[in-house]
Amino acid sequence: MAVTLPAVVEELLSEMAAAVRETARIPDEHLSSLKFIFGSSAIQALDLVDRQSITLISSPSGRHIYQVLGSSGKTYTCMASCHYCSCPAFAFSVLRKSESLLCKHLLAVYLSQVMRTCQQLSVSDKQLTDMLLIEKKQEA
Amino acid sequence: MRPRLDRDVLRMAETLRRVLSRGSAVGTGEDTAEVGPPLLLLGAPGSGKTALLFAAALEAAGEGRGPVLFLTRRPLQSLPRGIGGALDPLRLQKIRFQYPPSTGELLRLLCSAHEAPGPAPSLLLLDGLEEYLAKDPGPQEAAYLAALLLDTVAYFSHRRGPNRDCGLMVALQTQEEGDNGNALQLALLQRYFPAQCWLQPDAPGPGECRIRACLEPSGLGPRTEWCVTFQPDGEMKITRWPTQACDPSSDKSSSSGDQP
Ligand SMILES: [Zn+2]
Numbered sequence: 548m549a550v551t552l553p554a555v556v557e558e559l560l561s562e563m564a565a566a567v568r569e570t571a572r573i574p575d576e577h578l579s580s581l582k583f584i585f586g587s588s589a590i591q592a593l594d595l596v597d598r599q600s601i602t603l604i605s606s607p608s609g610r611h612i613y614q615v616l617g618s619s620g621k622t623y624t625c626m627a628s629c630h631y632c633s634c635p636a637f638a639f640s641v642l643r644k645s646e647s648l649l650c651k652h653l654l655a656v657y658l659s660q661v662m663r664t665c666q667q668l669s670v671s672d673k674q675l676t677d678m679l680l681i682e683k684k685q686e687a
Numbered sequence: 688m689r690p691r692l693d694r695d696v697l698r699m700a701e702t703l704r705r706v707l708s709r710g711s712a713v714g715t716g717e718d719t720a721e722v723g724p725p726l727l728l729l730g731a732p733g734s735g736k737t738a739l740l741f742a743a744a745l746e747a748a749g750e751g752r753g754p755v756l757f758l759t760r761r762p763l764q765s766l767p768r769g770i771g772g773a774l775d776p777l778r779l780q781k782i783r784f785q786y787p788p789s790t791g792e793l794l795r796l797l798c799s800a801h802e803a804p805g806p807a808p809s810l811l812l813l814d815g816l817e818e819y820l821a822k823d824p825g826p827q828e829a830a831y832l833a834a835l836l837l838d839t840v841a842y843f844s845h846r847r848g849p850n851r852d853c854g855l856m857v858a859l860q861t862q863e864e865g866d867n868g869n870a871l872q873l874a875l876l877q878r879y880f881p882a883q884c885w886l887q888p889d890a891p892g893p894g895e896c897r898i899r900a901c902l903e904p905s906g907l908g909p910r911t912e913w914c915v916t917f918q919p920d921g922e923m924k925i926t927r928w929p930t931q932a933c934d935p936s937s938d939k940s941s942s943s944g945d946q947p
Contacts, residue, residue, distance in 0.1 A: 608801035610842045628841030629879065631834035633827075642826035642875055672802045679798035679835070 552648065552657075556584060564661045573662070585654055588647065591618070592654035601659040602666040603627075606675035613665075614678070615652040623652050624681050633681065723882060725837060725855040729873075730886030735898045735915055736858040737763070739886070740812050743856055748781035753809035753847065755782045758793065760818045762786060783808070790819045790832070797835040800842060807846040808853055811839065816859040820872065829872050833879035889914070899928060 552560075563577050581589040595601065595615060605611035613625040615632075623634040630653060631637070637650040649657075659665045670678070730736050741763075744755045762784070787793035813819075813836065820829055836855060843853035857880065862869045877883065882903065889897040898915040912928035 606801065608842075609845055610801040610838075612838075626834050626838050629834050629837040631830060631838075633831075638825065638827035638830075642830050643871075676795075676799040676802060679838075680794060 556648070559584070560657055560661055563658075567662055585647075585649070588649070588651040588654055591651040592658055594618070595651065595655035596658045596662060596664055599664060599666055601655055601664070602668050604668045604670055604675065604678060606670050606672045608672050608675070610672075610675055612675070612678060613656045615655055617652065624678065625653055625656050723854065725840070725857070725880045726882045726884060727876060727880035728856060728858040728884050728886065729861050730858075730898075731861055731888070734886040734888055735896075735917070736860070736886060737814055738917070739884075739900070739915070740814050740856060740858050744782050744810065744812055745775070745778050747810040747854070748778040749775070750809070752851065753781075753806050755810045755812065756808040757782050757784045757812045757814070758796070759784070759786060759814040760788065787819075790821065793819050794832065794835065797839045800839045801846075807843040809847070809851070810854045810856070811836070811843065812855075813857045816857050816876075817862075826871065826875055829875055830879070833876055837879055886915075 559577065559580055563573055563581075566572070566574050566577065578589075578593075581593075585592070595618070598616075600616040602614045602616075603611060604614055611627050613627060615623050615625060617623055617634065623632055625632045630641075630649065632641075632650050632652045634650055634652055636647075637653070640647045641650060728736050728739060737759075740757070744757050747755050785796065787796050816832075819832060836857065840853045840855040844851070847853060859873075859876065861873075885901045885903070887899045887901070889899045896917040898917075900913040900915055902911050902913065914926050914928045916924045916926075
């Protein structure tokens with residue numbers, strides 16, 4: 548698995564985006580495909596989207612990241628340019644075991660882009676640096 | 688936020704290929720504004736990784752597409768092999784060297800790349816990635832560093848504007864075979880670096896040093912082989928390897944050259 552999604556998933560996401568633009572909702576057959584590919588993560592990701600748990604954070608520099616408020620109340624950082632999430636499931640199931648393509652947070656980020664339901668937050672360049680460095684602080 | 692891969696993959700590390708094909712003097716018909724996907728340069732100690740990175744830096748600096756950022760743990764003690772006579776001070780001026788002394792400092796540099804003033808680089812190079820990966824880093828630490836490198840060049844590309852993407856080349860020293868921790872780490876890094884270039888010292892002639900470079904553009908393009916020769920006078924020569932395709936059965940020491 549590479550850091551990009553398989554073509555079939557890319558295709559599904561772009562079909563979903565087109566459907567949302569036209570009918571403002573996601574067709575049932577797309578939801579079934581999503582559940583078929585991602586299993587229970589699909590439900591959990593849709594739940595995160597419903598609760599508006601995804602925030603696109605940008606600074607005046609133009610750099611941006613995503614933060615996802617997990618169901619446990621913990622916030623995870625997702626990179627905007629490649630597959631990376633700071634949650635334990637990403638480290639274990641995606642990176643170590645290669646069992647899943649994505650964690651529910653990254654899937655929620657993709658879905659929130661498709662459904663255009665991202666929260667937006669502007670921070671200073673310095674604050675964005677600290678958010679990107681979050682990993683270090685958690686370890687310390 | 689769609690990861691940029693498909694449109695880039697076939698361009699397969701243009702910069703390195705230009706460096707590699709310089710010796711065979713191909714025409715200049717190719718669009719030089721294109722960069723390839725992130726490239727991982729792999730080889731044992733002394734296999735010419737630094738020399739090739741430095742050559743790529745000089746090549747990119749000569750294209751007039753903007754500055755080149757070269758990250759390495761410590762200053763080069765001497766010019767890499769093969770650079771000697773060809774050094775153009777104007778090109779060298781366009782290469783900005785930075786020496787993050789620790790993993791923490793490297794992470795800070797990448798995380799704060801958007802705070803740095805001045806034009807965004809056209810190429811980011813990192814020599815000695817292994818020095819920034821702790822003895823036994825968890826997969827998340829290695830992935831975090833790889834993802835940050837990708838995020839930094841994605842940001843540089845954004846700042847440079849359409850069709851002026853920033854390239855990324857990272858050199859990693861390969862270890863002894865049969866080390867499981869390293870196999871996992873390498874597999875993980877390969878996810879973030881779709882293209883890889885394997886360097887292998889080849890039986891040298893008297894007074895010269897020959898490296899076999901095998902470029903693998905992540906399965907979507909042909910695998911090509913090159914011969915890098917450092918001659919006694921210090922000059923670096925790059926030619927196509929006589930046989931077209933790599934034959935995995937013939938190179939005993941690079942069992943890890945094939946992707947799973
Ligand atoms: Zn996650």
